[in-house]
Amino acid sequence: MSDEEEAYQFVLGTLSRERIVPYSEAELPIVKSVEQCINCGVCLNHCPLIPAVGVMRFPGPRGIAVRLSRSPPEFWTDADVIYLCTGCGTCREVCPNDVDIPSVVNMIRKRILRTMPDLVPLPLHQLQERVREYGLAFEPWEDPEDKADSRDMRLERLGLPLFEDRITDHAEVLYYPGCQAEERAQEIREAAKVILEHFRVDYTLLEEMRCCGLPLELLGDDEQAEELAGRLTEQVRSLGVEYVVTTCAGCTSRLSEIAVSHHWSAKVLHIVEYLREVIGEERVRDTLRAATGPPEAVAVHQPCHLIRHVSRNIGDDMEWLLDLIAPVTVKHSGVEDSCCGGGGLVNHHDTKTSDAVTRVNVEAIGALGVDRAVAPCPLCVAQLENAAFRAGVDMDVEDLTVLVAQYLSGE
């Protein structure tokens, strides 16, 4: 160990006794972005938490930036508010100076987890343990037969066919369903397979599905998140795929991030993007032209992890796709890009707050009187469905992937 290195380790030791975790190289741009905050407060007018719980309970993105700009930050003092952020990224989008509040929130959560773990809400500890034990954010089914039964029931209700899982080591596309579609909303995984089969895509699934690591990033366990990212990187490399196709918004943003940080040659695309960019507008149009069925009115919800953490363009892609399906008429609630409240792990420990955020969507979509609402994300779908149920609003919510698969297989 060189003198310099030794001195550095000594300082680290002192800092850790003082419960200070120094900024990493990757965190420095985030910290620098906070220095750009001009205190205008535009973020407060758009943060979905403020109308839901008020500035008394949650000081808003500006509140977080202002606290951080004071030195030295005592991160743990933010523990009562930092777990309320749904991580939608609206503040970063409207900010005149690109202050990266969603990343700041993860950074603070990371420090609280390291130095004051008692302040982390219990369900988040449980989530962390679950991922450590199973590699998945949801507890897997004990009996594989029960899992298959659940899947078959869902497929029967939706009228979707079942294709056998394809697992090869020489495909062009890796389909990555994510934990939720793997273990809970299995119809989404199957629907994606229906779409890929329909367009004769040369795809494979992973032999063993592992979490993308987003929940860990959100609760501040970046070490375990990095392990998962490294593992997935090896798999993607050894498979040699050209595309990694996803159906979950959170997975899309997380994998897109890993693809850059871990230098993947494979391109990460949500299935909606894949259809438009790779299958091609013409082929999709020609195929969906044949879609028939009774007319239905559909409301769209745009997931934050797609439009704000990846690209707003995906919102356009969704509209484009739905417009091709003749029986479908899209109705606009005016709040289609408003956070569903399910992000940032808030729904794990505080459903009251996450439901208060969802209320905006539930009320606006409920008032439209549509046949169903769709979102290209299992988390948004579950959040909207549950919140509507708890609020006593009768509303059918389905994943966009499922809707497309239904029209493809209904020919």
Added chain:
Amino acid sequence: MQVESDVVVIGGGMAGLVAAAVALDAGLSVTVVTRGHGATASSSGAIDILGYLPGAVLPVEIPADGVHTLAMFHPWHPYTLIGLGTTDAGRSADASVAQVSDAIDWFRDRISSAGLEISGSVSETQWPVSVLGTVKPTTLLQSSMVTGSMSTDADATVLFVGLRGLPDLNPRAASSAYSEWCQSTGEGPHRVVGTVVELRSLSQRQALSSIEIAHHLDTDAGRTELTDALVPIVNNTGATHVVLPPVMGVVDSHEARESLETALGCRVIETLGVPPSVPGSRLQAALERMVVSMGGRLLKGHTVQDHRVTDGRITEVTARSRRRSVTVSASAFVLATGKFVGGGIVGDETGLREFLFGLPVFDAQRYLVGDERPSHLTSVRSVTPTGHRVFACGVGTDTMLRPVGVDGDVVYENLFCAGAILAGYNYQTEKSGLGVALVTGHTAGTYAARETKEVM
């Protein structure tokens, strides 16, 4: 990803969105690339066309006359330039006034279709109230801010209302400032009072933000709570005009005002917004709705990072979002990236730069100031009628709003500039910020549409 569009607008504030709507009006396809909210969203929500002539201490009484005078004596002002673009120097001042007036008429109509009622015209300056109880000259107001008879009626009783927990408006300070203003001008009401009321269902929250209250006043329950609290006070004081902080609804202030006025039986007026401004956000949202409802493509969260030039013309720009990039090709481009808040002009110790194309930066008199430290362009005294030079710096253009280089030649044939990116006007002292944005946005959109049609 590669997409095509007839016109690309860079910047999504007042200037950019107006330019987009004008091009959409002309039947073209338009993509607006916007990074975040700029000065429009933080504005007071009123649209100043011209409050003071440069260097003047007395306000402009009739904006049209003010613009006319300005166009005669200030050759580099954007209002002057757009007039010169349509006619020769002898008649250009009339042309400037006509263009300002046309832009306003067009805007009032379009923004009303998008659900925001704007009132006012170039023939009369309006006098809205701020949260401090001070009064400022402006031209166009959201209907909820119109003071109407309040500023002239000596027999009126004005009641400034503070809301408990909201620090934005202190009714005691505001009423005394307003009262002083009335005395100094010799006009307006003789009785000005203040009060603080509490909104029942928000009483548990000791600190409130204006946006929470605005959301609350969008509901019937919220309005009822406010009127229940106010009725006895209005009756006791005989108030004819109630002045509220800028919280009258998130999307539309019209409905909230009408319902409050009916319940209270007097005029209800909202003050100008302060950052984080609810009326500013309301204006921004209405502008965005206007463009989207006309079929425009609004690409939020995208920063333009690269562009391609062929034969002195911009052919495409590449914008990056968090994890994707998109290349948009077009026949004409509008640059409406704002100044220091919007980020179009960046200043640091090395000088002032135009952020995107590296265009030279000039001051109001067309002196090159790119190498000047911004602090050298400020005056020692903070408040003066001439203001600080730095606020009038920006991109220099020809009379068609195309940027020019140091030699005065047009840099790109198909790039048109609008709003705060422009040099030549000092919004801070003139009170002309959103007005120049609106009018030059309208002009730039018109030129961009014409350019596209010529190429077609």
